Amino acid sequence: MEVEAVEIQKKYPGKTVLNGVSFSARAGSCVGIVGSNGSGKSTLLSILAGVRRADGGAFLCDGEDLLRRPGMIPKVLGYVPQADPLMEELTAWDNLRMWCDKETIKKSLSHGALKLLGVDGFLRTPVHRMSGGMKKRLSIGCAVVSDPKLLLLDEPSAALDPVCKESIRCYLEAYKKEGGVILMVTHDAQDLELCDDCYILKGGGLYPYQYDGDFHKLAAALCEKNF
Amino acid sequence: MVRMAAYFLAQLKRARKLAPAQLAASFLICACAGALVYLLVAQGVLDAGGTRYRIGMVGDLSDSYLGFGIAALQEMDDSRFMIELVGMSEAEAEDAFARGELYAVMRVPEGLMDAVVSGENDSLITYTPAEGQKGLGTMVMGEITGIASTLVTSSQSAIFAMQRVLIEEGRVDEVNRATDRLNLSLINLVLSRNGFGEVEILGYADGLSMKLYYFCSVFLLLLLFAGLMNCAFFARRSMALARFLKARGVGAFGQILGEYLAYLGLVFLGLFSLSLPMAFLLERERIGIPEWEGMGAFPFWGFLRTLFPVVLMFAAMQFFLFEAAEGMVNGILLQFLCGAGMGYLAGYFYPAAFFPERMRMIGGFLPTGAAARYVEEGLFGGASAGAATAVFVYLAGFFALAVLVRKRRIGRE
Numbered sequence: 122m123e124v125e126a127v128e129i130q131k132k133y134p135g136k137t138v139l140n141g142v143s144f145s146a147r148a149g150s151c152v153g154i155v156g157s158n159g160s161g162k163s164t165l166l167s168i169l170a171g172v173r174r175a176d177g178g179a180f181l182c183d184g185e186d187l188l189r190r191p192g193m194i195p196k197v198l199g200y201v202p203q204a205d206p207l208m209e210e211l212t213a214w215d216n217l218r219m220w221c222d223k224e225t226i227k228k229s230l231s232h233g234a235l236k237l238l239g240v241d242g243f244l245r246t247p248v249h250r251m252s253g254g255m256k257k258r259l260s261i262g263c264a265v266v267s268d269p270k271l272l273l274l275d276e277p278s279a280a281l282d283p284v285c286k287e288s289i290r291c292y293l294e295a296y297k298k299e300g301g302v303i304l305m306v307t308h309d310a311q312d313l314e315l316c317d318d319c320y321i322l323k324g325g326g327l328y329p330y331q332y333d334g335d336f337h338k339l340a341a342a343l344c345e346k347n348f
Numbered sequence: 349m350v351r352m353a354a355y356f357l358a359q360l361k362r363a364r365k366l367a368p369a370q371l372a373a374s375f376l377i378c379a380c381a382g383a384l385v386y387l388l389v390a391q392g393v394l395d396a397g398g399t400r401y402r403i404g405m406v407g408d409l410s411d412s413y414l415g416f417g418i419a420a421l422q423e424m425d426d427s428r429f430m431i432e433l434v435g436m437s438e439a440e441a442e443d444a445f446a447r448g449e450l451y452a453v454m455r456v457p458e459g460l461m462d463a464v465v466s467g468e469n470d471s472l473i474t475y476t477p478a479e480g481q482k483g484l485g486t487m488v489m490g491e492i493t494g495i496a497s498t499l500v501t502s503s504q505s506a507i508f509a510m511q512r513v514l515i516e517e518g519r520v521d522e523v524n525r526a527t528d529r530l531n532l533s534l535i536n537l538v539l540s541r542n543g544f545g546e547v548e549i550l551g552y553a554d555g556l557s558m559k560l561y562y563f564c565s566v567f568l569l570l571l572l573f574a575g576l577m578n579c580a581f582f583a584r585r586s587m588a589l590a591r592f593l594k595a596r597g598v599g600a601f602g603q604i605l606g607e608y609l610a611y612l613g614l615v616f617l618g619l620f621s622l623s624l625p626m627a628f629l630l631e632r633e634r635i636g637i638p639e640w641e642g643m644g645a646f647p648f649w650g651f652l653r654t655l656f657p658v659v660l661m662f663a664a665m666q667f668f669l670f671e672a673a674e675g676m677v678n679g680i681l682l683q684f685l686c687g688a689g690m691g692y693l694a695g696y697f698y699p700a701a702f703f704p705e706r707m708r709m710i711g712g713f714l715p716t717g718a719a720a721r722y723v724e725e726g727l728f729g730g731a732s733a734g735a736a737t738a739v740f741v742y743l744a745g746f747f748a749l750a751v752l753v754r755k756r757r758i759g760r761e
Contacts, residue, residue, distance in 0.1 A: 170595040173759050195351070195597040206592030209584045210362045219351075219358045220596065249584075263592070 122148045122183055122270045124302050129178035131164055138164050140325030142178070146318065148270075151293070151303040153316030153332070157343050160322045162306040163203060166273050169304065170200035182271060198271040199264030203279065205256040206263065209249040213240055213259050216248065221267045234265045237292045254285030261289065265296070272296060274305040278312050286311060310336040352602035355593060359610030366580050367617060374577045374618040378570065402432045402449060404441040407456035414456065452476060503534045556724060557638045558699075564651075564723050565696045570622065571659055572691050572716065574615050575666030575683040581611055582670040582679060590758050600755035604747065608667055615663050623652055639727070654726030657739050658719040664746035665715055671753045690716040715742045 124146040131139040138161040146152045156162045167173045169180050171187065171194040179186045182197050207216050217226050217235070229235040230244070238258040243251060251259070257277065265272060277293075278286045286309075293303060293315055305312060313319060319332040321342060332339060409415060418433055433454075436444070444450045455474040507530055514523050556564070575582075593603050627645035629635045640647040669686060673679035691697060693707060694716035700708050711717045718738035725731040731739075 167591060167595075170591075172591045172594045192597070194595060198595075200592060200595040202588045202591050204586055204588035206586065206589040208358060208362055208589065210365045211358060215358060215361055219354045 122300070122302055123181075124271060124304070125179075125181040126169065127179040127181065129165065129168060129180065130176045131161070131168060131173070132176050137325045139168070139175075142322070142325075142327040144318070144320055144327055146302045146304065148300045148302060149297050150317040151297055151305060151315050153313050153319045154304070154306045154322055154327070155308065155313070155319065155330070155339065155343065156306075156322035161325065162322050163275050165322065165327075166200070166275050166304070166306050167202070170194065170198065170273050172200070197269060198273055199267070199269040200273045201260050201264045201275060201277060203275040205248075205260045207248045207256060207259060210247060212247050213244045213251075213255075213262075216259060216263060217266055220263050226266060229262075229266050234268075234292065234296070235262050237295055238262050239288055252285075254281050254288075257281060257285065258289065261292070270300070271302045271304070274303065274307075276307055276309075277305065278307065278309045290315060310334075310339075313339075351593075351596055351598045352606055355598055355603065356606035356609055359607050360613060363581060363610045363614045366578075367614060370578050370580060370614060371618065371621055374621065377573075377577055378618075378622045401451040402434060404444055404450045404453045405433050405435050405456065406438050406441045406453060408458040408460060409435050409456060414460070506530065506534070556727065559637045560639050560727070561699060563635075563637060564720070564727070567651075567655065568658065568716070568719060568723065569687075569691055569696045571615075571619070571655070571662045572687045572696070573683070574618060574662065575670065575687070576680060577618060578611065578614050578666075579670075579676070579680055579683075581614055583676050587757055590754065594758050600751045600758060604667065604671075604751050604754055608663065608747070608750075611667065612660070612663050615659060619652070619655075619659065623648070651723075651727065654723055654731070657736070657743070658722060661715060661719060661739050661743040661746070664743050664750065668746040668750040668753070671750045671757075690714045693717070694720050696720070715746075718742055 126142060126144050129139050129142040130137075142165060144152060154162050154165065164173065168175045169187070171191045175188055178188065180188050182193075185193060185197075187194050187197065208219075214226070217240075226235065230241045235241060238261060240259055240262045243255050243259075246255070248256060248259070261274070261277065272293075274293075277289055281289070290311065297303060297315075303315075305316065307313060313332050313336075314334065316332065319330045320327045321330045322328075323343070330339070330342060405418070409418070418435075434450075441450065441453050445453055453476045455476070457474075507527055510526060510530055511523055514520070514526060590600075590603060594600075598606070626635075627648050630637075630640065630645040630648050633644075665686075666683060669682045670679040673682045693703075693711035694700065694714055695703070695708075695711060696716065700711055700717075700720075703711065712721065718735065722731045722735040722739045725735050
């Protein structure tokens with residue numbers, strides 16, 4: 122799958138959040154987007170996921186503009202928002218059942234994404250009794266159980282312990298290897314190591330950044346006025 | 349559509365998990381409401397009142413006829429439910445009067461019965477009410493005294509006339525026996541006056557009896573406050589899930605519809621659990637509603653059918669209010685304030701007929717007023733097109749508003 126965002130624009134009254142954002146990603150790659158708080162990273166992701174409307178631009182997946190054909194979005198991509206999109210009173214199984222049939226879940230639990238994420242270990246646990254790491258893995262599981270080719274992640278490792286981060290990272294590497302495209306908004310250095318391309322979102326514009334593992338340099342770049 | 353159905357089923361599962369706690373809360377509230385309904389409409393209780401006027405009797409109570417009369421009133425007459433006559437001394441009466449324990453004091457002057465027997469009218473019972481001014485109670489008491497005077501004077505005239513006729517006809521030996529018989533007949537006439545008079549209430553709303561009116565009002569109030577009883581359903585909802593659903597093709601309309609239908613399940617479960625004991629009480633005729641007399645619980649099931657569109661409308665309103673409020677506490681407060689305010693104006697607490705014209709007009713336009721009108725008309729053979737339209741317009745309006753608010757919140761920064 123080839124993914125390309127073209128001149129995406131979003132304005133709120135008195136504020137331009139995205140001013141012609143463009144990037145591209147090829148199959149089996151991961152794109153990381155960093156930026157300071159309130160720079161519009163989550164807004165960009167939610168526009169690409171079809172949650173919010175863009176004021177202009179296109180989001181092409183294999184040539185199809187998903188912003189013009191929002192009905193295709195659920196088939197093409199999986200979206201994991203920053204907060205966990207789960208029903209607290211229900212079990213992991215019940216939450217997964219919202220998004221696909223029993224057979225698909227069972228298949229995924231035996232040798233698919235849910236197995237890799239370790240969801241089988243807490244399948245009957247109600248969400249309100251889960252740890253933050255379990256919830257995040259389940260959230261990703263809900264997004265990928267129907268096997269989308271593009272995955273949008275909004276800060277997937279925020280406030281997670283190292284073991285959980287590693288578990289998610291292992292899964293995302295496997296996802297990439299299978300030809301999936303990951304678009305990730307993050308503040309985490311470990312997450313960025315997974316990314317093939319890195320961009321900085323600043324002042325409504327998206328700028329390529331060569332991340333070399335030096336997080337301090339990245340922080341300095343974010344602070345720089347004329348980046 | 350498939351995703352929306354799956355979301356609805358998930359919400360239904362959620363509602364099922366919440367149901368036991370909600371039912372417990374509902375039962376607690378309904379038990380209180382049930383007690384209220386029982387006190388208001390249960391046979392005899394409303395008629396009996398429950399608050400009795402305590403009237404102190406002072407003066408010459410030594411006469412056996414007067415004592416017999418007071419005892420008869422207190423033990424056999426219907427007035428015993430409302431009036432308690434207590435014999436006491438002047439000093440005791442003054443103390444009790446000062447403490448506010450007496451509604452009024454009746455002074456029986458010395459030689460009253462002798463004066464009555466001899467046909468004189470210069471010895472009068474004095475009635476002194478606790479109220480400083482001439483209130484309704486005093487006026488009623490005055491009327492009752494008037495009626496009693498007429499009864500006494502007429503019966504005395506009858507007795508004197510009979511005695512004179514018997515004496516003139518030379519049947520002196522029959523006088524005492526005939527006087528006793530006539531006295532007993534007169535006493536019987538007075539004491540068996542259960543059906544002597546009846547207060548007829550024309551009806552509070554389109555002719556509903558007071559009992560049925562309050563019965564409807566309590567049910568409507570319970571439905572109006574169902575949002576409070578089922579508030580757990582609206583807790584722990586996250587916008588993350590709403591955005592996730594949107595990304596998976598379930599928009600604001602589908603989300604609200606799925607949640608609304610599941611919520612209705614919870615509301616109907618609560619209504620059903622309340623209806624069963626209510627139907628039982630009606631079947632056993634423990635709740636006497638004049639319009640449903642002798643029909644058992646049958647009309648009650650019809651009443652529940654009439655309530656159906658109102659349940660839908662109130663549920664939509666509760667949905668909108670919780671959707672519009674920021675946070676759970678605000679939502680509960682909004683539910684309570686809107687419910688209490690609109691319920692009051694629509695006459696759920698007091699019959700709307702008691703309110704000034706302008707308030708009644710406003711109340712009639714409110715969703716609660718539309719619901720009351722629909723139910724009242726429904727009880728008289730079917731709601732009019734106007735009443736039904738108002739309920740369905742409000743239903744659609746609240747639903748649309750809830751969808752709009754959800755849409756805005758999903759798209760909010």
